[in-house]
Amino acid sequence: MKIPAKRLLFGFLAVCSIATTAIGADFLIHDGDRVVFLGDSITEQRLYTTYIEAYALTRHPQWKLWFRNVGWGGDTSWLRQRSHPDEAKLFAADDPAQQKMVQDSVKRGLERDVLPLKPTFVTVKFGMNDHSYQAFREDIFKAYVRSQTAIAELLKANGARVAFLTPQPIEDKRSDPDQDIRNQSLRKFSDGLKEVAAKAGATFVDQFDPYMAMLLRERPNSSTGFVGGGDAVHPGPIGHTVMAWAILKGLGAPALVSRVAIDVATGKVGSEGCAVEGFSASGNRLNFERRDEALPMPIDEKAGPALKLAPILEDLDRYELQVTGLPAGTYELSIDAEPVGKVRSEELAKGWNLASQAGPITKQAQRVLSLVFQKNNLYFSRWRNVQLYAFPEWAQSKETETKRETELARLDQQIADAEAEIDAARKPLTHHFELKPQSP
Numbered sequence: 001m002k003i004p005a006k007r008l009l010f011g012f013l014a015v016c017s018i019a020t021t022a023i024g025a026d027f028l029i030h031d032g033d034r035v036v037f038l039g040d041s042i043t044e045q046r047l048y049t050t051y052i053e054a055y056a057l058t059r060h061p062q063w064k065l066w067f068r069n070v071g072w073g074g075d076t077s078w079l080r081q082r083s084h085p086d087e088a089k090l091f092a093a094d095d096p097a098q099q100k101m102v103q104d105s106v107k108r109g110l111e112r113d114v115l116p117l118k119p120t121f122v123t124v125k126f127g128m129n130d131h132s133y134q135a136f137r138e139d140i141f142k143a144y145v146r147s148q149t150a151i152a153e154l155l156k157a158n159g160a161r162v163a164f165l166t167p168q169p170i171e172d173k174r175s176d177p178d179q180d181i182r183n184q185s186l187r188k189f190s191d192g193l194k195e196v197a198a199k200a201g202a203t204f205v206d207q208f209d210p211y212m213a214m215l216l217r218e219r220p221n222s223s224t225g226f227v228g229g230g231d232a233v234h235p236g237p238i239g240h241t242v243m244a245w246a247i248l249k250g251l252g253a254p255a256l257v258s259r260v261a262i263d264v265a266t267g268k269v270g271s272e273g274c275a276v277e278g279f280s281a282s283g284n285r286l287n288f289e290r291r292d293e294a295l296p297m298p299i300d301e302k303a304g305p306a307l308k309l310a311p312i313l314e315d316l317d318r319y320e321l322q323v324t325g326l327p328a329g330t331y332e333l334s335i336d337a338e339p340v341g342k343v344r345s346e347e348l349a350k351g352w353n354l355a356s357q358a359g360p361i362t363k364q365a366q367r368v369l370s371l372v373f374q375k376n377n378l379y380f381s382r383w384r385n386v387q388l389y390a391f392p393e394w395a396q397s398k399e400t401e402t403k404r405e406t407e408l409a410r411l412d413q414q415i416a417d418a419e420a421e422i423d424a425a426r427k428p429l430t431h432h433f434e435l436k437p438q439s440p
Helices: 048-059 087-092 095-113 138-157 181-200 208-221 237-250 301-308 312-316 345-350 360-387 398-425
Strands: 009-014 034-039 066-069 121-125 161-165 203-205 256-263 268-272 274-282 285-292 318-324 330-335 338-344 430-437
Touching: 034 048, 048 066, 048 237, 048 360, 066 360, 087 095, 087 138, 095 138, 121 138, 138 161, 138 181, 161 181, 161 237, 181 203, 181 208, 203 237, 208 237, 237 301, 237 312, 256 274, 256 285, 268 274, 301 312, 312 318, 318 345, 318 430, 330 345, 338 345, 360 398
Parallel strands: 034 066, 034 121, 121 161, 161 203, 256 318
Antiparallel strands: 009 274, 256 268, 274 285, 285 430, 330 338, 330 430
């Protein structure tokens, strides 16, 4: 089919019909937010938190956003790694005594590690260590409920919105993880957390059920290794990507990055979340310039199998090209002269999601993810190895504290420089798209 000459060249600009503010209207992370991730060793891994951060930064590249991770291995909702309460007394205490112990412990932990960061939004992920890796215990559960409530109250009193995240299930190498008494206990803790969130006016995000559904479906077919990678308690990048998917959905993260729709028969070009200019068509070959308002969500290169475990691209990462009216056949797409993929005309007519294979665009998003990992590792070292480093008594002096302050200032500047580099790296660029019939 030859396209009429009058339709070959279009010197128009197809402008996004959905404003950026509207796209992000329901997302619980907002422009200007200072986000803190609070949790245990699973949060300290800096995986699901980095994926969430990278999503927010690439989806809203004009927003001013700031993220810090204060996860601590072995921690609980009563912040035992930060405040060190006597847990035997805590679990055995009557209601008034337990309430006082919880409030004191939570206050000390948050005042040291969270409140100085002046957060506006905090995700709280505890439960794995709280349930003590055993069958459900009512005495521990009472302390858990009180502690989570105290966290919400103190954070809200200091101007922060709160999202409670359930733990993911434990994954032992068994085909029935839902029958594991530890997971049955975690399920009850998660149900209790939902009630805490409702009473506290906080957001509740359940990642336990989606992750368990994945395990029940995949575990019988995986006789070696863990479905989520890592170990039974600490998933690897695959599992953390599934966790980030469940959490982002729970936070109202939108799916659409941007969309271009071309009707070859009429010569009409439409767009959402992007602008198109310089469109031309000749001999079933299409060319145009595309400038997006956002980048696709970067998927960790180590987490590729996660895309087969959950509808991550469908739910969170739709970077689309739709072309109708082309003759049947296979077409090749290149972006900035870089081949990025082949596609059937039928798939193009439905809408082709390029999020994970958009050549230079995907590479730009991957660079943002890499820079975010570097920044987060830098902050973790600054916080744990310098800020909280305890000099032995014989070494404590004004001189050592001066050295600490000097090192903190040096690292703060490195972190600020890293964040400036991230901001520059996440700005979308204009790219040249060419779609043509597959070469013989």
